[in-house]
Amino acid sequence: MTSQAPFRILAVCTGNICRSPMTERLLQHGLDAASPGSFSVRSAGTGALVGSAMDPQIEGYVQVFGASAEGFVSRQLTAEILQGQDLVLALSREHRSRIVTLSPALLKKTFTLRELARILPGVPGESGAAPADPAARWRSALTRALRARTRHAVDPKEDDVVDPYRRDDHVYQQMMRELTPAVRTLIEWEQQYG
Numbered sequence: 552m553t554s555q556a557p558f559r560i561l562a563v564c565t566g567n568i569c570r571s572p573m574t575e576r577l578l579q580h581g582l583d584a585a586s587p588g589s590f591s592v593r594s595a596g597t598g599a600l601v602g603s604a605m606d607p608q609i610e611g612y613v614q615v616f617g618a619s620a621e622g623f624v625s626r627q628l629t630a631e632i633l634q635g636q637d638l639v640l641a642l643s644r645e646h647r648s649r650i651v652t653l654s655p656a657l658l659k660k661t662f663t664l665r666e667l668a669r670i671l672p673g674v675p676g677e678s679g680a681a682p683a684d685p686a687a688r689w690r691s692a693l694t695r696a697l698r699a700r701t702r703h704a705v706d707p708k709e710d711d712v713v714d715p716y717r718r719d720d721h722v723y724q725q726m727m728r729e730l731t732p733a734v735r736t737l738i739e740w741e742q743q744y745g
Contacts, residue, residue: 557591559635562664563650564642567604567625569594569716570726571642573613574664574734575635578617581738586745589685595628596676597649606716608723616731628656639692640664643711643728659697663710668695668733676744688744 560578564571571594579592603625605613610620627631633639633654639661641647651658662670674695676688712730715723 555589555684555686558689559590560590560592560640561632561635561636561638562592562594562640562642564594564627564712564716565596565598565646565683566603566716567594567599567627568603569609570714571596572623572625573609573730574640574642575738576613576618576623577731577734578619578737579614581734582741585738585741588687589745593632595626595632597628597646599625599627600734601625601627608715609721612723616653622743628653629675633657636660637690638662642705643714645711647710660693662700662738664712664733665729666700666710666744667696668736669705669709670699671740672736673699674740676740683702684744685741689741692740700731729742 562571562578564572564574565607567615575592575594579590582592603627605620605623610623613620628649630653633650636657637660639650639657639662641650641661644663647661647663650661671692674692676692712733713725715726
């Protein structure tokens with residue numbers, strides 16, 4: 552456990568009951584296993600169903616992956632919530648645009664989840680950051696990931712995680728195929744360098 556303040560990550564989707572809470576809980580669970588106490592992962596929605604619990608199907612998925620869905624309550628994304636975030640993970644390009652509109656200073660700290668998962672494996676974790684300080688390691692890596700962003704350009708649709716809310720089961724499955732490998736990639740990066 553680090554004595555430094557935790558590295559603050561915010562996941563953002565639309566309603567804050569499906570994609571972003573799943574990202575929040577799976578990422579927090581995995582990062583806690585890799586570097587206990589070093590990360591604080593939360594979530595919010597650009598059009599949140601404020602005060603709602605997680606979608607029941609998402610809650611089930613979160614539990615299947617060994618994380619807890621307990622106590623989750625959706626909240627609306629605000630400029631105040633964005634203050635002090637070290638990394639903001641948008642679940643779509645539209646969410647990324649909304650985040651940067653609310654807080655232009657976060658432009659260099661905001662990626663879509665899938666975009667960062669494509670870039671991060673090519674970013675070494677040790678350059679200029681002490682291995683014992685995850686926050687410094689991630690800040691350094693994000694600076695290099697930002698520079699690498701244009702070298703990893705793909706079809707923009709590849710940056711989005713589909714919204715399954717009120718849709719058929721196959722859309723929930725598609726969301727899982729898009730979201731979980733990206734979360735796993737971020738956790739594995741921390742495990743490799745932590």
